[in-house]
Amino acid sequence: MSRIVGIDLGTTNSLVAYIEGGVPKVIRDVEGRALLPSIVGYTPDGILVGEPARRQLVRNPARTIYSVKRFMGRGYDDIKDELCHCPFEFLASADVVRIKVGDSAVTPPEVSAHVLRALKQRAEAFFGEPLEQAVITVPAYFNDSQRQATKDAGRIAGLDVLRIVNEPTAASLAYGLQKLAQGTIAVYDLGGGTFDISILSVKDGVFEVLATNGNTHLGGDDFDRVLVEWLLADIRETHGVDLSQDPEARQELRLGAEAAKCRLSFEDRTLLTIPFEGFTYHRELTRAEVEKLIGPLVEATLGPCRMALKDAGLTPDRIDEVVLVGGSTRVPLVRRRVQELFGKVPHSQLNPDEVVAMGAAVQAQILAGGITDMLLLDVTPLSLGIETLGGVVSVLIARNTTIPTMAKEFFTTSVDGQTAVDLHVLQGERELARDNRSLARFDLSGIDPMPAGMPKIKVTFLIDANGILQVHAREIRTGKEASIEVRPTYGLTEDEVARMVEESFAHAEEDVNARLLIETRTEADTVMTHVDRALAQGARLVSPGDLGQIQQALQALREVRDGRDRDAIRERTIELNKATERLAEAMMDAALKGALASRRADQILESK
Amino acid sequence: MNDYFAVFGLPRKLQLDPEELRRRFYELSRVHHPDFHQGASEEDQAEALSASALLNRAYRVLRDPVSRVEYLIALEDGRETREGADARPRAPVDLLEEIMEVQEALQEAKAGGLDEVSRQRLSEERQRLMARQLAEEEAIAARAAEWDAVVVGPGDRTALLEWFKQRLAARAYLRTVIDDVSDALGQGEERHVSHRRH
Incomplete structure (x- = not known):
């Protein structure tokens, strides 16, 4: 296989x-990063995924889609309350959520497919061979539509999704494989947008889920959101400016709040500094202040924990071990409340960001057939x-x-001669x-006309085993298979998915090229910016001949920068780099290192 | 109709060692679970899926002593049942008097709102009903051995089955009343739990 x-x-x-x-390993990108930000940016030149998309969050908020998982398998009506928090626009529709991107619209599975495809390409580059099959994880509390949407996303990305696995269960597999958890365990999984609690019995290599509960709309994102609202109010008060309707400012605040939240997991207080037009916002935040703000959200995770315990027929003292999963479990308040509820210190030896993917690899x-x-044994939530x-x-x-x-x-049937x-x-x-x-409506048709009540x-x-519903029907008297037409309430139809799969194949090469082009241009821009800066400060340190060469190389790169010839841009970027070697040396010698303060410029120049 | 006892290679007896049942469940899961048939033909995969679904269902029903009795009766009667909310059970005669009192308290709470006194009263009634439910379950479990004897030897199976049916009906009725009282007390959350889990 x-x-x-x-x-x-x-x-x-x-x-x-x-x-x-026999050991699960996370595949890193060429720069050594394990995490791919689940962000997709739509630009006139093509689609950006991950870090490049993240970099344009503030510049291009309306076309940079993040946290799309929250909208998987959901309807417009479900998310109406959240619309105001998102900088991108949704189209009103009766079925699936559609996000406006320029003149067209995309569905959450299509957006997720871009993320999946980027991971697929990462893995293919790593293995040096095509990859077609994957196991994908979902929150345990995902319903049928949300699971189906995830499977659809995989298909659109050109992956055969062999199994949809629940995230907390996957985490337990990773722990179990390394014999880090045994007996009756509770997996508390608080991620960016979803919360799950699963109670499992781990015995003789069998991982039996006893009960699961959760909230598919509760996570670190919500912590950030309450922080942003609070900061907006604070800015109104201290600077008399209302930034709540400014998507770029909101995005800046969101990123700032997220970073501050992360720092407060290790420090008692932190300083937030965000430059806005006309003023710079400084704010010291203490852990206590933030805990007060997010307290109700953390509290909201405990109800599902109690329900899961009850459904499993257990009391907290019967739980042998509590495992923490998901980046949001780094928040000290979360750890404290979990410890209080279960009466024991929770553990997280395995990286909470990576453990779910590792567990998915175990299931794969x-x-x-590699692990027997x-x-x-999972459950339906x-x-x-x-x-x-x-x-x-x-x-x-x-x-x-x-x-x-x-x-x-x-x-x-209830009427004579009824056939459906x-x-x-x-x-x-x-x-x-x-x-x-509402999951779907099923039309059973092809029933032979009979008096009412006879068929x-x-x-x-x-x-x-994916937690996805299949329905079959048979007319008993005639033994005929009744045909079923499924109309998913909040999902893509089979035809829609098939069309998207086709489109993605048609655009796959185009997309890759577009992405590479954009990345090459970004690289060129970075080098040019730093050369400009170095020239401004150190031009007098080199000979006129060298200076002429630098300017020539700079001009040569500018000429091709907006073209579509990626190789030309790359070559001329390298040439520009070479041309500035002596300038860089001279500047070093002149102890003007500070001029090249940015790490990036240092790297580029030093690597020569 | 599939015989869940036969799925585990067990006779139709009510006394089961839960550990032994679990051991067999795990053993059979290792045979049938779709995870171990991933590379197989489509037919094999479909077969594994239904075998595994049947096994899981059988385990769920048999591991709980009360649902085990419910299932046994259905099996002996030769009818198909399914889990979950059926039509509202009727009150067994021997419970009528106690139930009337609870219904009265419920009516009053509905009409006059829930003050401290009626809340207290309902809460006590609920405690009593839950104790009664537990007693019914214990009574049912207590006669499991009798059934296991008549299955293999002489004895009146029909009368025993009839008795089980009556006690199960009483228990089912108690549960719906407990749910109603819980609802009235505003503890709807608990209701989901109580009426799903056996």
Whole structure:
């Protein structure tokens, strides 16, 4: 069987990992970075993914899409309340969320597909061979639509998604593989945008999930959001300026707040400095202040923990170990509250940012047949039911049922000669259909005309090992397979996905070229900026001949910079670098190192 | 109809060692789980999927002593059942008197709002009902051995099954009333738990 990788498609960052010599390893990019920011930037020249997209967050907020995981498998109505927090624009639609990008619109699976494709390319470069198969993780509390959307994203990216695995469960596999967790364990997973709690029994190599709960709209992003709101109010008060409607300023604040939050995990106080037009905002933040702001959000994770314990039929003292997963568990308040709830010190020996991808790699290895002594038995997080008379839900599969699982139900007709039956499938814990998540409507058709109540249609609802629903129907009297047409409520139709897959193949090469071109240009710009700066300060240190050469090289690079010939830009960047060698040396000698203060310029010049 | 006992290679007996059941469940999972059939033909994969789904279902039903009895009755009657909310069970005759009192308290709470006194009263009623539910479950478990004896030897299976049915109906009814009281007390969260888990 060919190679299978594990991918953690995160709200903030994504990673890809594989197993080498029985140990999970994260694949890094050429610059040694494991985390790929889950950010996609749309520019007139093409699409940027990861770090380059991150760099244009402030410059191009309307076309730089981040945290798209929050919108996977969701409808416009679900996210209306969040629209004001996002600098990009959404199109009102009845089905899936659509994000406006210039004159067109993209769906969250398409945006995620760009992130997945970047990881796929990273892995292909690493292995030196094409990669086609992957295991992708999702929050345990993701519903059917959200899982399906993730699978769709994989397909659009040209990946065969062999399995969708729950993030906390994946983390437990990584811990279990290294024998770091045994017995009854609780995995508390607070990421950028989602929260999960899973209770597992780990015994004899079997990882049995007993219960799971969570909130797919609660994470570090929300910590940042309350911080930003608070800072906006503070700026109004101290500077009399309202920046709340300025997307660029909001984005600056968001990045500043995020960085300050991270620093406060290790320090008691930190200084926030953000230059705005006309004034520079200075603010000292203390850990206590921030804890007060995020306190209610941390508190909101404890309810699901108690529910999961209850569903597992356990009390906190029966939990042997508590494992922390997700970057947001670095926040000291989170660790404290978790410790109080479970009455024991939680542990996080494995990097909380990387452990999910590592676990996905373990699952990939199990599927590839490379690990045979480990078995994962996961559950479905939400009850599955159908709408019956009066809009009441009849539960077919209860939440926390081990998957795969199936339920059978018989249906009949209510009118003579009726040849089709409509089924409405829902997911959730509420009694009324309208309070639950509508998954899809299934039209059973091709029933032979019979008197009302005569046909007996057996419908099988099967939740597979991915937590994704499959529905089959058979008319019992005739033995005929009834045909089913699925109309997903908040998902892409099969046709739409097929079209997107086709498009992505058509554009794949184009996209790669566009990205490389943009990166080459950015590199050229950086070098030019630093040469300009060095010339301004040190031109007198070199001979007129050298100076002429530098200016010539600079001019030569400027000429090709906006063209599409990547090789030419790269060559002339290197030439410019070479031409400035003596200038750099002279400046060093003149102890003017400070002129090349930026690390980047130092690197470029020193590497010569 | 699939016999969940047969899935585990077990006779239709009610007394089960939970550890032994779990051991068999893990063992069979290692055989059937789709993870171990990834490279197989499509047919094999589909087979593994349904075998695994059946196994998981069987384990869920048999590991709980009460749902085990419910399942056994359905099996003996030869009807298919499914988990979850069925039609509201009717009140068993021997419970009527106690239940009437609770219903009265519920009505009053609905009409006059929930003051401290009625909250207190409902809370106490709920405690009593929960104790009663537990007693029913213990009574059912206590006669499991009797069933295990008549399965292999002589004895009145029909009468015993009938008795189980009555006690299960009583328990089901108690649960719905407990849910109603919990709802009235504004503890809806607990309701989800109570009516899903056996």
